[in-house]
Amino acid sequence: xxxxxxxxxxxxxxxxxxxxxxxxxxxxxxxxxxxxxxxxxxxxxxxxxxxxxxxxxxxxxxxxxxxxxxxxxxxxxxxxxxxxxxxxxxxxxxxxxxxxxxxxxxxxxxxxxxxxxxxxxxxxxxxxxxxxxxxxxxxxxxxxxxxxxxxxxxxxxxxxxxxxxxxxxxxxxxxxxxxxxxxxxxxx
Numbered sequence: 001x002x003x004x005x006x007x008x009x010x011x012x013x014x015x016x017x018x019x020x021x022x023x024x025x026x027x028x029x030x031x032x033x034x035x036x037x038x039x040x041x042x043x044x045x046x047x048x049x050x051x052x053x054x055x056x057x058x059x060x061x062x063x064x065x066x067x068x069x070x071x072x073x074x075x076x077x078x079x080x081x082x083x084x085x086x087x088x089x090x091x092x093x094x095x096x097x098x099x100x101x102x103x104x105x106x107x108x109x110x111x112x113x114x115x116x117x118x119x120x121x122x123x124x125x126x127x128x129x130x131x132x133x134x135x136x137x138x139x140x141x142x143x144x145x146x147x148x149x150x151x152x153x154x155x156x157x158x159x160x161x162x163x164x165x166x167x168x169x170x171x172x173x174x175x176x177x178x179x180x181x182x183x184x185x186x187x188x
Contacts, residue, residue, distance in 0.1 A: 001184060004029045004039040006065075008055040010047020010080055014170035018177045035064040041074040041184040044081030046132065046168050049106065052080055053096045066097050072161045074187050076180040082164045083135055090138060100159045101141030104166075108136035108153075117172075120150040122165075125175050129155065129167035137166060147179075161187065 003019055005012045007028035019026045029035050029042075042065065044052075056062040069075050069085075077085045077100075084096040088103040109116070115132040122129075129150065137154035140146055148156030148165070156165045156176075163183060169176035 001025065001041075001181070001188075002027065002039045003041045003043060003181075003184070004034070004037075005043045006045060006052070006056075006061075006081075008059060008061070009051050010045045011078075011168065011170065012043075012045045012047075014168075015043045015045055015078075015177070018170045018174045021174050022177060022181060024177075024181055029061065029065075030059075032060045032064060035061045035068075040188065041076065041180065042068065043180075044075060044077040044084050045170070046079030046081065049080040049083035049096070050092075050094065052084060053094060056084075056096065062096075069097050069099050069161070072187070074161050074163075074180065074184045076163045076165075076177075078165050078168055078170065079132065079134055082137070082166055085162055085164060087141075088139075100157075100162050100164055101144050102137050102157060102159065102164070103139035104135045105138050106135050107133050109134050118150055120148055120155065120167075122148040122156050122169075122176055123179055127169065127175050128172040129169070130171045131167050134166045137164070158183075
């Protein structure tokens with residue numbers, strides 16, 4: 001099993017460390033030739049979603065990854081990755097992969113200084129959740145499985161081949177990465 005991690009901007013190395021702790025092989029996707037090789041799952045990390053969207057297109061990676069995601073490749077988006085996968089961004093006028101049937105609001109918890117750590121439930125596990133300039137999932141479509149809610153806000157969902165968390169599990173736990181790896185194994 002090999003997991004590709006988008007590494008054009010953002011917190012990608014922490015995902016590699018989480019996968020390393022699980023004994024899962026990973027590699028960084030930095031250019032088109034990286035996106036074109038065969039791999040079993042994809043991680044879209046946190047970072048700045050508008051910059052990532054721009055770089056995906058400038059580096060000619062976008063169409064290749066979009067095709068893989070829309071064809072059912074398991075994908076795990078955290079924070080900015082959620083924005084990239086969302087069909088609708090309520091407070092912005094762009095979309096990227098637009099595959100997850102959710103509505104998000106960018107920077108919903110405020111600026112960097114508004115970041116916080118809280119314990120919450122993810123798929124029946126209590127874990128620490130780090131929110132850093134995090135988006136909110138304000139609406140989940142039919143068929144979207146809600147995996148986590150904190151203070152009434154949806155913070156984790158699964159939509160077909162997509163796992164999305166508005167928090168950064170790579171900073172505190174590998175439980176969410178284990179869940180993603182199970183999705184990858186079940187697809188194979």
